[in-house]
Amino acid sequence: MTEITEHLREIVERVTRASTSSGRSVDSVTIVAVTKGQPASAIAAAHRAGLEHCGESYVQEALEKIDALAGSGVIWHFVGKLQGNKTRQVAERFDWVHTVDRIRIAERLNEQRPPFAAPLNVLIQVNQGSELQKGGAAESDVAALARAIQSLPRLALRGLMTIPPQGANPKRWFAELAELRRKLAAEGIPLDTLSMGMSADFEDAIAAGATMVRIGTAIFGARA
DSSP, X not given: OHHHHHHHXXXXXXHHHHHHHTTOOGGGOEEEEEOTTOOHXXXXXXXXXXXXXXXXXXXXXXXXXXXXXXXXXXXXXXXXXXXXXXXXXXXXXXXXXXXXXXXXXXXXXXXXXXXXXXXXXXXXXXXXXXXXXXXXXOGGGHHHHHHHHHTOTTEEEEEEXXXXXXXXXXXXXXXXXHHHHHHHHHTTXXXXXXXXXXXXXXXXXXXXXXXXXXXXXXXXXXXX
């Protein structure tokens, strides 16, 4: 587990350099460690080294880890494609959802969020490359979806998320997502979060304005 601690320290240093190079404070960027395929013991080691935020893509796998690490203070993010039959478990057990892309999913999360819990932080996933195999709302639909989510009391709309088209230069897509956030703000929809950038490109994402970067292999190594 020493290797995980060393990798996390390196990532923190790189995030710090990228933030300061962009004229931003270090605490303006949150590292979300993507922990799918990793055992609870690896997450616990990273948490002891200072990691607070973990992202999971598969609900059943995530629930086992959430139970194993109950009381640890880990903040859990759902970052995978969300199916309608899994929304209750996500609404009940997670703190953030990065992949809301249609109003019906948002409505289900709102209905199923426990009344004693804080509103669920949600991001709209934007399918920038119009890729059929990938989830996400079309850019032209984002404003209407955002306004609809704002009306749901058990959700807190925080921002946008993207996974750039495979093989494309991500800088373009990061810049376009940041511009979309600016356009939404001008239309009266202020958002404070841009979730973009992964292990191979998070420094470019930070330069473009990312406030959350989703990093897995650079911290934990290849998944089993």
